[in-house]
Amino acid sequence: MIIFGSGSAHIKTAPVRNVTCDNCNNQNTISFSIFRKHAHIFWIPVFPMNKTGASQCSHCQQVLKPKQMPERLKMEYQNFKSDAKGPIWQFAGLFLIVCLIGFAGYSGSKDKKNTEQYLSEPAIGDIYEYRIETGSYSTMKVMQVTQDSLYMSFNDYEISKSSRIYKIDKEENYPDEVYGVSRQDLLGMKADGDILDINRD
Numbered sequence: 001m002i003i004f005g006s007g008s009a010h011i012k013t014a015p016v017r018n019v020t021c022d023n024c025n026n027q028n029t030i031s032f033s034i035f036r037k038h039a040h041i042f043w044i045p046v047f048p049m050n051k052t053g054a055s056q057c058s059h060c061q062q063v064l065k066p067k068q069m070p071e072r073l074k075m076e077y078q079n080f081k082s083d084a085k086g087p088i089w090q091f092a093g094l095f096l097i098v099c100l101i102g103f104a105g106y107s108g109s110k111d112k113k114n115t116e117q118y119l120s121e122p123a124i125g126d127i128y129e130y131r132i133e134t135g136s137y138s139t140m141k142v143m144q145v146t147q148d149s150l151y152m153s154f155n156d157y158e159i160s161k162s163s164r165i166y167k168i169d170k171e172e173n174y175p176d177e178v179y180g181v182s183r184q185d186l187l188g189m190k191a192d193g194d195i196l197d198i199n200r201d
Contacts (some may be wrong), residue, residue: 007045008035008052012084016055016076024060031056032077036086046093048086053077064184080090098162111197118198119190122150122183130166130189137196139169143178150186151178162196 012034020027048131055064055073066077118126124182127144135157144151153174159165189195 005043006037006039006049007043008037010034011036011051011086016073016078016080018074019076021057021060022070023062024057026057026059029059030059030073031058032080034081034084035097041093043195044093044096045089045091048095048099051081053081054086072090083116087129091183113192114200115195115198117196118200119186123176123200125201127199128170128186129162129199130150131162131196132158136160136167139165140181141174148184149180149182151180153178165196175178 010033013031015028016030016032017028019030021029025121032042032055033051033141034051036051037048037049038151039049042196053066055069056062066074069077122142122144122145124145128140128142129137130140131137139155140152141155142150143153151172154175155173156175157168157173186195
């Protein structure tokens with residue numbers, strides 16, 4: 001279950017000069033406090049949203065939201081709010097997402113490059129993950145390499161989801177019988193998308 005929500009962070013509190021409190025008529029007793037909201041996933045802040053705040057008189061403790069402020073105080077508040085900058089950590093989740101996307105792209109590119117290399121330079125023990133004509137998935141293990149063919153031991157089992165192939169990739173599932181598959185046929189399977197991945201220890 002993914003937990004979404006929102007939170008807020010205190011940005012700045014500072015006194016307002018030359019302003020009189022309408023409630024107690026004391027001057028230079030009002031301060032502004034600004035907060036910035038942010039969206040979060042699993043309590044990790046992803047990106048900032050709107051800023052909000054209030055004024056408070058240190059003498060009479062009256063707290064006013066922006067819509068309750070007298071016009072002059074409201075103008076001072078808007079200027080103060082515009083100048084208040086939020087903390088960088090409110091972008092932490094966004095930065096993390098960008099890093100994860102970049103890492104996934106790099107890993108995918110590297111994995112694709114490795115697969116191409118393993119296909120052109122096969123080695124005994126390579127495990128080919130492939131799609132069967134029925135739509136299921138299985139593996140085959142390289143047992144012998146010749147100039148134009150690979151001799152494979154085909155996994156005795158198949159599975160319905162490609163993401164679960166690892167569950168059947170066990171040494172005891174590969175029989176002693178081997179069958180030759182031409183390199184040309186393997187290239188055709190890769191081009192058709194039937195070879196999903198090639199793993200090498």
